Amino acid sequence: MTDLVRWTKEQDIAVITIDNPPVNALSPGVPEGIVAALEQIQNDGSVKAAVLVGAGKTFIAGADIREFVKLTSGQQQGDIGILPHLLKIEDSAKPVIVAIHGNALGGGLEVAQACHYRVAAADAQLGQPEVNLGIIPGAGGTQRLPRLVGIERAIEMCTTGKPVKAIEAAQFGLIDRVIEADLLTGAVAFARQVAGKPIRKTRERNDKLGSADSNAPVFAAARESARQKYRGMICQLAAIDAIEAATKLSFEQGCTEEARLFYRCLYSDQSKAQIHVFFAEREVSKIPDIPKDTAVMPVHSVAIVGAGTMGGGIAMVCANAGLPVVVKDTDPAALDRGIATIEKNYQMSVKRGRFTQEQVDERMRRIRTAVDYDDFANVDMVIEAVFETMPLKKQVFAELDRVCKRGAILASNTSTLNIDEIAATTSRPEAVIGLHFFSPANVMRLLEIVRGRRTAKEVIATCMQLARRLGKVGVLVGNCRGFVGNRMFLPYIREAQFLVEEGAAPEAVDRALVDWGMAMGPLAVGDLGGLDVAYRIRKEYRHLEKPGARQPFLEDRLVEKGRLGQKTGAGWYRYDAERRASSDPEIPAMVEGWVRESGIRQRPIAAEEIVEREIYSLVNEGARILEEGYALRAGDIDTIYVNGYGFPAYRGGPMWYADTVGVKQVYERVCEFHQRHGVLWEPARLLKELAESGGTFAHFQRVAAQASD
Numbered sequence: 001m002t003d004l005v006r007w008t009k010e011q012d013i014a015v016i017t018i019d020n021p022p023v024n025a026l027s028p029g030v031p032e033g034i035v036a037a038l039e040q041i042q043n044d045g046s047v048k049a050a051v052l053v054g055a056g057k058t059f060i061a062g063a064d065i066r067e068f069v070k071l072t073s074g075q076q077q078g079d080i081g082i083l084p085h086l087l088k089i090e091d092s093a094k095p096v097i098v099a100i101h102g103n104a105l106g107g108g109l110e111v112a113q114a115c116h117y118r119v120a121a122a123d124a125q126l127g128q129p130e131v132n133l134g135i136i137p138g139a140g141g142t143q144r145l146p147r148l149v150g151i152e153r154a155i156e157m158c159t160t161g162k163p164v165k166a167i168e169a170a171q172f173g174l175i176d177r178v179i180e181a182d183l184l185t186g187a188v189a190f191a192r193q194v195a196g197k198p199i200r201k202t203r204e205r206n207d208k209l210g211s212a213d214s215n216a217p218v219f220a221a222a223r224e225s226a227r228q229k230y231r232g233m234i235c236q237l238a239a240i241d242a243i244e245a246a247t248k249l250s251f252e253q254g255c256t257e258e259a260r261l262f263y264r265c266l267y268s269d270q271s272k273a274q275i276h277v278f279f280a281e282r283e284v285s286k287i288p289d290i291p292k293d294t295a296v297m298p299v300h301s302v303a304i305v306g307a308g309t310m311g312g313g314i315a316m317v318c319a320n321a322g323l324p325v326v327v328k329d330t331d332p333a334a335l336d337r338g339i340a341t342i343e344k345n346y347q348m349s350v351k352r353g354r355f356t357q358e359q360v361d362e363r364m365r366r367i368r369t370a371v372d373y374d375d376f377a378n379v380d381m382v383i384e385a386v387f388e389t390m391p392l393k394k395q396v397f398a399e400l401d402r403v404c405k406r407g408a409i410l411a412s413n414t415s416t417l418n419i420d421e422i423a424a425t426t427s428r429p430e431a432v433i434g435l436h437f438f439s440p441a442n443v444m445r446l447l448e449i450v451r452g453r454r455t456a457k458e459v460i461a462t463c464m465q466l467a468r469r470l471g472k473v474g475v476l477v478g479n480c481r482g483f484v485g486n487r488m489f490l491p492y493i494r495e496a497q498f499l500v501e502e503g504a505a506p507e508a509v510d511r512a513l514v515d516w517g518m519a520m521g522p523l524a525v526g527d528l529g530g531l532d533v534a535y536r537i538r539k540e541y542r543h544l545e546k547p548g549a550r551q552p553f554l555e556d557r558l559v560e561k562g563r564l565g566q567k568t569g570a571g572w573y574r575y576d577a578e579r580r581a582s583s584d585p586e587i588p589a590m591v592e593g594w595v596r597e598s599g600i601r602q603r604p605i606a607a608e609e610i611v612e613r614e615i616y617s618l619v620n621e622g623a624r625i626l627e628e629g630y631a632l633r634a635g636d637i638d639t640i641y642v643n644g645y646g647f648p649a650y651r652g653g654p655m656w657y658a659d660t661v662g663v664k665q666v667y668e669r670v671c672e673f674h675q676r677h678g679v680l681w682e683p684a685r686l687l688k689e690l691a692e693s694g695g696t697f698a699h700f701q702r703v704a705a706q707a708s709d
């Protein structure tokens with residue numbers, strides 16, 4: 001045994017407890033500890049069976065992901081080494097019953113599969129989320145899971161990575177019993193019932209593996225669907241291959257094949273990127289000057305100003321998290337429209353099975369409406385989401401300052417305006433903060449939390465905590481124009497226009513980026529949000545552009561022709577009543593005419609150049625943001641892009657991707673673009689420094705974090 005695993009006796013039943021906080025990961029010592037406990041138990045004549053549990057809030061959340069990083073970075077040699085221990089658990093002569101609470105994920109579920117029986121608390125969740133890390137189960141999961149639940153269910157669990165609830169798992173045979181009352185008491189009683197009965201090893205159960213004939217179409221369909229759903233990713237296909245091996249090979253040979261596929265995935269750039277994303281997402285909550293024990297303010301109620309697209313979505317987010325919300329707009333008609341949209345969105349969730357009607361009714365009861373500020377005196381937090389104009393925001397914040405209690409947080413959902421200027425209209429700038437939700441607010445995970453010059457640390461800590469409560473990834477950013485995400489997006493969408501001006505078809509630009517992994521192409525994104533939005537921003541801020549900077553003109557022309565994107569049925573593409581896009585035959589001639597007037601000579605542009613110019617424009621602006629200190633770490637920028645802008649997690653985010661390509665190589669291309677396309681491509685100082693010193697953004701992130709500790 002090790003100090004991570006202990007065992008005690010409940011009369012004739014041994015209880016083995018894994019105690020490796022915070023999530024009982026299978027760190028070195030845990031699998032060994034379980035096996036050592038079982039060896040002692042075999043020799044103890046008074047014990048008839050063993051129950052395996054996790055201490056603390058969860059069973060086992062999986063293999064220790066930090067160990068993977070040690071392997072792939074070369075810090076450590078060898079393999080993950082869990083599999084042989086699971087064989088020993090399965091070979092125990094006394095039955096081993098696993099009792100699951102919280103989560104049994106990845107290697108945690110694989111441990112459970114190797115046990116002889118599985119019982120679980122009703123709210124426990126079980127899953128094989130390895131694909132979220134770009135890998136496949138690597139401790140026999142692809143071989144044992146199909147033996148327990150059949151190949152279709154195993155494919156579903158291993159390719160989507162989505163966990164299932166214990167009750168559902170019991171219905172398809174993954175769980176032997178759901179225990180409603182005290183889990184340990186129930187598990188011990190269950191162990192007494194099965195003690196002495198013949199032991200069935202999962203690896204010897206072949207009845208659910210199907211036949212070659214019946215399985216062939218299932219695997220073919222799974223591969224087809226994985227190729228479409230997980231464009232460009234390798235791990236889902238590897239998971240399917242490994243499960244297929246379970247149906248064709250012996251258990252031992254299947255495990256060998258699983259290991260081959262597991263390590264191929266683990267050492268791929270995709271997995272390294274996804275593991276980076278996993279840790280970066282957790283790192284964002286660590287803010288050097290705001291320690292974890294910073295006091296937080298109570299948030300029991302929220303008011304929202306503006307019942308439009310964003311206000312309505314934010315109201316849903318709050319109601320979903322159990323918070324009572326009052327939504328204010330200028331007149332009853334606007335409120336009626338806002339509430340109708342909320343109801344429509346909730347009905348979609350019911351249709352899709354995400355919520356029941358009762359859950360929706362409960363949420364709707366939490367949302368009240370108002371045309372005045374009467375109810376604002378008691379709320380703990382206000383989120384403003386009115387039109388994006390500074391005079392209006394100032395007027396609203398002056399009013400909020402008058403009506404809200406001291407101690408209330410006053411947040412703005414502005415996407416471009418200066419938080420300090422808004423805060424200055426109040427007598428309490430320390431209570432003012434930006435909470436930049438992304439559209440649709442009830443769907444998108446990202447929340448940029450914008451720190452004003454005078455925002456109090458308690459207010460920031462409270463908002464970081466609130467983000468978690470709302471199911472969002474909150475990333476703290478500085479108060480610069482566009483904050484982090486939109487500031488980088490501006491050069492990205494501008495470059496897409498330049499590419500079309502220079503000869504790439506709009507479809508070719510979007511296709512190149514979608515093929516590369518982006519959820520949508522930049523021009524289709526423009527159509528979705530409305531081309532008039534960026535048009536207005538371009539006009540308002542033109543005076544801030546660098547002298548001599550090239551100005552894009554195609555979208556201005558489209559807007560002037562009334563082509564605002566999806567909402568007007570035409571933009572870069574044409575849209576039908578269901579907003580399905582198709583190529584617009586009018587676009588090539590229009591573009592050609594406008595380009596001819598400008599004197600630009602068009603040329604064929606390869607997909608590779610499209611991707612480089614688009615992604616490096618993000619990297620260059622991201623580097624500038626880092627050097628100016630508006631983002632704390634390169635990983636924060638990556639988290640923003642993966643969660644808010646459809647950047648493929650398997651490429652790790654723009655800054656991680658630049659490291660993967662090589663900062664020097666990226667810098668050299670940026671220099672070439674600078675020479676060829678002018679001042680907008682001036683390389684960021686940090687990019688140059690890292691390229692010259694052989695550094696990486698990941699390393700810069702570490703140095704910066706250490707410097708501010």
Ligand code: 3HC
Pocket residue numbers: 022023025061062063064065066080082103105106107108110129130132133136137138139141279282283
């Ligand atoms: N290994 C190492 N550390 C882990 C970990 C793991 N498997 N899972 C979580 N942690 C760490 C986090 O990094 C975090 O550390 P920090 O406090 O220093 O930042 C801490 O545990 C708490 O994590 P969360 O903030 O995510 O806590 P939550 O309560 O919000 O969520 C969870 C808990 C649902 C378990 C979530 O952490 C999670 O999803 N973890 C990853 C699960 C996973 O992917 N498992 C599969 C691993 S791969 C595998 O098992 C391969 C196998 O087939 C061989």
Ligand code: NAI
Pocket residue numbers: 305306307308309310311328329330334384385386387388389392396413414415416436437438439529
């Ligand atoms: P919208 O036009 O859909 O809604 C604005 C609402 O505010 C309208 O219902 C309007 O009647 C109401 N309103 C105006 N003045 C008011 C006042 N004095 N008091 C109360 N209500 C008032 O706008 P949208 O898109 O919801 O944007 C709101 C804010 O969110 C803006 O600051 C915008 O920049 C920001 N934002 C928008 C995103 C988007 O994709 N739409 C994404 C992220 C932020």
